[in-house]
Amino acid sequence: MKSFITTLRIKTFLVLLSGIALLWSCKSENQPKIVDFNKAVTGEVRAVLTDAPMVPPRIEAKHNTKVIVELEVIEQTMRLADGVDYTFWTFGGKVPGKFIRVRQGDLVEFHLHNHPDNMLPHNIDLHAVTGPGGGAEASLIAPGKSAQFSFRALNQGLYVYHCATAPVGMHIANGMYGLILVEPLEGFPPVDHEFYVMQSEFYTTGKFGEKGHQDFDMQKALDERPDYVVINGAVGASAGENAMTVKVGETVRLYLGNGGPNLISSFHVIGEIFDKVYVEGGTLINHDVQTTLIPAGGSAIAEFRCDVPGTLHLVDHSIFRSFNKGALAQIKVVGDENHNVFTGKEKEEVYLPEGSSIQRISSGKQSAAAEVIPEKNLQERLAAGKTLYNQNCMACHMDHGKGIAGTFPPLVNSDYLQALPDKGIGVILNGLQGEILVNGNKYNNIMPAVSLSDDQVASILTYIFNEFENGGGLIKASEVRDWRDKK
Amino acid sequence: MLLLSFVTISLSSQNRGMVLIPSGSYKPFIKGQADQLKVEHFWMDEKAVTNAEFLDFVKANPKWSRAQVKRLFADQDYLSHWRTDFVDQNNSQQGNAPVVNVSWFAANAYCTWQGKRLPTLSEWEYAASALPQGSKDSSSLQEIIANWYSRRSQVENDAAAFYKSEFGLWDMYGKVWEWVYDFNSVQYNEDSRNMEESPEGLFCGSASLNANDASDYATFIRYAFRGSLKGDFTVRKLGFRCAKTIENQQ
Numbered sequence: 001m002k003s004f005i006t007t008l009r010i011k012t013f014l015v016l017l018s019g020i021a022l023l024w025s026c027k028s029e030n031q032p033k034i035v036d037f038n039k040a041v042t043g044e045v046r047a048v049l050t051d052a053p054m055v056p057p058r059i060e061a062k063h064n065t066k067v068i069v070e071l072e073v074i075e076q077t078m079r080l081a082d083g084v085d086y087t088f089w090t091f092g093g094k095v096p097g098k099f100i101r102v103r104q105g106d107l108v109e110f111h112l113h114n115h116p117d118n119m120l121p122h123n124i125d126l127h128a129v130t131g132p133g134g135g136a137e138a139s140l141i142a143p144g145k146s147a148q149f150s151f152r153a154l155n156q157g158l159y160v161y162h163c164a165t166a167p168v169g170m171h172i173a174n175g176m177y178g179l180i181l182v183e184p185l186e187g188f189p190p191v192d193h194e195f196y197v198m199q200s201e202f203y204t205t206g207k208f209g210e211k212g213h214q215d216f217d218m219q220k221a222l223d224e225r226p227d228y229v230v231i232n233g234a235v236g237a238s239a240g241e242n243a244m245t246v247k248v249g250e251t252v253r254l255y256l257g258n259g260g261p262n263l264i265s266s267f268h269v270i271g272e273i274f275d276k277v278y279v280e281g282g283t284l285i286n287h288d289v290q291t292t293l294i295p296a297g298g299s300a301i302a303e304f305r306c307d308v309p310g311t312l313h314l315v316d317h318s319i320f321r322s323f324n325k326g327a328l329a330q331i332k333v334v335g336d337e338n339h340n341v342f343t344g345k346e347k348e349e350v351y352l353p354e355g356s357s358i359q360r361i362s363s364g365k366q367s368a369a370a371e372v373i374p375e376k377n378l379q380e381r382l383a384a385g386k387t388l389y390n391q392n393c394m395a396c397h398m399d400h401g402k403g404i405a406g407t408f409p410p411l412v413n414s415d416y417l418q419a420l421p422d423k424g425i426g427v428i429l430n431g432l433q434g435e436i437l438v439n440g441n442k443y444n445n446i447m448p449a450v451s452l453s454d455d456q457v458a459s460i461l462t463y464i465f466n467e468f469e470n471g472g473g474l475i476k477a478s479e480v481r482d483w484r485d486k487k
Numbered sequence: 488m489l490l491l492s493f494v495t496i497s498l499s500s501q502n503r504g505m506v507l508i509p510s511g512s513y514k515p516f517i518k519g520q521a522d523q524l525k526v527e528h529f530w531m532d533e534k535a536v537t538n539a540e541f542l543d544f545v546k547a548n549p550k551w552s553r554a555q556v557k558r559l560f561a562d563q564d565y566l567s568h569w570r571t572d573f574v575d576q577n578n579s580q581q582g583n584a585p586v587v588n589v590s591w592f593a594a595n596a597y598c599t600w601q602g603k604r605l606p607t608l609s610e611w612e613y614a615a616s617a618l619p620q621g622s623k624d625s626s627s628l629q630e631i632i633a634n635w636y637s638r639r640s641q642v643e644n645d646a647a648a649f650y651k652s653e654f655g656l657w658d659m660y661g662k663v664w665e666w667v668y669d670f671n672s673v674q675y676n677e678d679s680r681n682m683e684e685s686p687e688g689l690f691c692g693s694a695s696l697n698a699n700d701a702s703d704y705a706t707f708i709r710y711a712f713r714g715s716l717k718g719d720f721t722v723r724k725l726g727f728r729c730a731k732t733i734e735n736q737q
Contacts, residue, residue: 087637116564116723119636119664120708121715142715143722144564166711174637215637 033184035105037152041065044109049098052232053244053329055194055255056101058187064105071098072113073122073163073176080202080228081235081326082387083211088175088233089122089163095233096198096259097161097178102128103185104156109148110135116144121165123147127297128159128180136164153182158281158299160257169261173203173221175233177259179299191303192250197238199267199294199316199327200259201226208325209391224262228326229316235326236390238314240399246306248335253303254314256281260296263321267294269304269331270313276303291317306333308342323395345406373455378462378474385463388456396447401468407445409438413469423465423475425483428457454480505530505731506655513613516706526613530731531606534647534657535585535665536597538569542582544597546573551593560592564721585646585663585726591718594666598729605668606730608713612706615659617652628660632705635661666727670713 044066048056059067074093080086091097102108114122121142125134129151132138138149163176179198203221204214208228220226232238246252258265268291277289281299286292292300306312314329315322322328337344376384393411397403401411411417416438417424431449435442452460454477461475508531512523545552545566553572556565566588589597591605598604606614618628631650647657659665716722 119724121712140715142712142720143724145715145720165715167707170636170708215634218633 033104033156035152035154037154039064041105041107044068046070047100047102049092049100050196051092051094051098052096052196052198053238055099055181055196058101058183059103059106064103064107064185066107066109067102068109068111069100070111070113071100071124072115073118074115075118075120077213079234080204080214080230081209082390083383084204084206084209084235085213086202086204087213087215089120089171090175091124091161091163091178095175095177096196096200096257097176099178099196099255100161100180102153102180102182103187104153104182105185106153106182107150108153109150110139111146111148112139112141113146114141114143118143120171122163122171122176123165124161125164126151126159126161126180128153128155128157128161128182130154133164134161140165156182156184156283158182158255158257158278158301160259160297160299162259162297169221170216170218172259172261173201174216175200175259177257177297179255179257181255188253191253193244193246194253194255195244195331196255196257197231197314197329198233198257198259199229199231199263199265200233201261201263202228202230204228209387221261226263226325229263229321230326231314231329236328238329240330240390240394243311243330243332245332245334248306248309248333248338251303251305252331253301256292256294256300256302258294258296258298262296263316263318264296265294265327266291266317267300267302268292268315268317269302270315271310272304272306272312274302274304277301306331308338309333309335328395373453373477375476375478376455376459378466381459381462381474382466384456385459385461386467388452388460389463392450392452393460401464403438405441406443409436409441409443409445411464411468411470413439415439417464418470422483423473423479424461425457425475425480428452428460429480429484454478454484502530502731504533506533507733508610508614508654508656511613513609513616515609516612516710524609524613526609528733529606529610530603530733531610531614531654531656532603532728532730533655535663535726535728536594537583537646538586539582541586541589541597542573544600548596548600551596556593558719560719561590562719562721564588564723565590565593567721568723583645583647587663587723587726588721589666589725589727590721591666591670591716594727595668597727601729603729603731605666605727608667608669608672610730611659611665611667614654614656615652617654617656617659619650620653629705632660636705636708663724663726664709664712664722666725667713670716671718 041064043061045059045061045068047067047069049069049071050056059065071091072093073089073091075087075089076093077085077087088095110124112124121140123136123140125136127134129135131151135149135151139147141147159180159182161178161180163171165171177198177200179196203217203225204210204227205217206212206214206227228235230237236242238244256267274289274292275287277286277292278284278301279286279292280295281301289302292302294300310333312331312333314331316327396408397411398408403410409416416436420427427447428450431447433446435444457480458475458477462473464470465475466472508529510526510528512525514522515524549555553566553569568588595605618625619631622628646662649658649661651657652659
């Protein structure tokens with residue numbers, strides 16, 4: 001009897017204790033809210049949908065409402081890289097698909113339309129849906145048909161949506177994914193800029209940069225060996241002229257997604273630290289993060305404040321994907337320097353330890369130098385040179401050959417380049433190290449030798465001489481060949 | 488012996504424009520069926536039914552015209568690419584292109600009117616498995632399919648323009664999808680990843696993917712397409728051709 005009472009007391013104590021724990025945990029800011037889905041919503045709004053890198057405005061209503069989403073599936077041929085086309089299957093005409101923004105507790109009335117010119121049936125699986133297949137079963141439609149279904153946004157978070165029609169992998173590999181944000185009813189804390197950034201891979205029959213229309217390569221997809229890893233659907237889609245722009249002192253929130261279909265992204269912004277990351281797009285918040293993982297079919301939300309001017313590079317830090325396969329986007333931060341945060345280069349001196357020598361960037365065991373290609377005219381050289389420059393040179397020498405002061409010498413109106421008797425052929429083929437003087441500024445860095453064909457070298461240099469104010473002229477592949485022969 | 492009787496049959500004028508598909512077997516896509524499915528010999532149209540041919544049918548059977556067709560049998564896009572109810576297109580090239588935007592009911596009625604029928608799914612799959620003439624390598628067929636899937640097809644093309652198979656059939660792949668009689672006999676699940684619950688275990692997505700076989704992958708799409716259809720549906724890239732049973736088998 002006594003022992004029974006003791007047990008009872010202990011039980012009571014435990015119940016009390018757990019009650020306290022429950023009360024305490026309710027105070028935690030990360031405690032998920034529960035939606036009363038039996039409570040009706042009031043009014044309705046039509047969702048504003050946006051293409052990357054733009055994010056729709058948040059819905060202003062103070063109460064939960066019905067949100068009508070109209071999304072159209074369009075199969076169309078578009079640019080994957082300069083000179084490279086691909087027939088994408090899209091949600092809304094672009095890759096990634098339209099950004100959808102609703103609030104926790106909202107009722108979403110979803111309309112999926114399959115354009116009559118399309119060849120294939122499609123559907124949609126939204127990870128934000130609680131229900132069979134995330135809506136996939138309810139939305140399978142033949143070309144020329146529409147489907148409608150409704151769901152209640154029960155959980156807060158940033159969710160991937162994608163097509164789930166057989167063969168699922170191929171539908172995703174061809175571009176059928178996007179993000180849907182379910183934000184708290186009261187919204188996230190305000191920031192100055194919000195951007196939509198989504199990584200994904202493409203598996204093409206041709207190698208990276210190979211010209212013309214590229215078809216989907218199923219074997220490469222099975223082997224998980226993409227030729228393209230891109231941010232926002234194409235090489236350079238949100239870089240260079242298309243870069244996102246903010247001012248010094250402003251805050252940025254990135255809605256990050258990864259469409260896959262296969263790779264996990266080690267997402268990193270060169271030159272920034274994430275002050276805050278909503279881990280995997282959920283309610284868990286981490287602080288002071290350098291690189292955050294974005295699973296295939298998953299997301300993350302990252303926030304930071306831009307304290308100094310410059311260009312931020314958004315990369316997958318599985319870094320060959322960024323510098324050789326296209327996974328690079330940029331945010332340009334404009335405004336005044338703040339030397340209390342970053343000084344720029346204060347001092348520079350020669351440091352040559354043992355074993356430092358020029359590395360080679362090789363595209364294969366044998367250089368393509370021997371390949372016989374007919375000489376191109378000026379127009380052809382300029383067109384080919386632009387793409388080759390963007391692929392091989394721009395990461396360091398920057399857009400329009402501007403270079404980076406003190407680190408990468410400019411190519412625009414370069415006295416150094418113009419004075420070279422071989423017009424720079426040697427620099428590309430052999431690389432360059434040691435101190436040089438360019439337009440009055442000293443540079444001391446190492447440029448790797450780039451393994452390109454005679455034809456490609458001629459095109460790049462013709463492009464640099466004509467487009468970057470270096471006096472013009474047409475450099476022939478035969479000149480490059482002669483240079484090689486002399487060696 | 489069999490071959491001789493085929494020759495006799497093929498000389499019959501009522502089967503003009505059709506080719507004889509010899510008996511044989513093909514590897515079915517669906518797991519759990521036999522390794523090889525046997526298909527009896529039959530006649531098949533050598534090319535897809537064209538706009539011009541379908542126009543003759545509509546003129547002879549006005550109840551199948553755009554204005555008179557029952558909504559139950561064809562949705563509102565039925566023959567929507569035609570200029571008017573009784574004019575298919577304004578140039579001969581398009582007249583020779585495969586008719587599209589036809590429902591299963593309309594396709595079935597056309598074949599019946601011709602004294603024919605729609606091919607069964609098995610017949611169609613078996614007939615389509617024949618390689619392009621002169622090709623010994625199955626990858627040539629896979630290439631045609633893959634290119635078709637990854638580029639937009641041109642339905643304006645002539646119905647017989649692209650490739651002719653060893654069976655003498657034009658363009659089974661590469662131009663338009665084609666109705667089959669029992670298009671809905673495979674209970675395709677709307678969510679293609681649903682494996683345990685698919686009825687009768689007919690559909691197994693990952694099995695096909697794991698098969699690591701390009702032609703299987705292509706087949707997957709074809710089955711998914713059929714699974715998205717209903718009998719009254721019309722689609723801008725979906726046509727048909729007819730088949731005929733060989734009645735007099737000596």
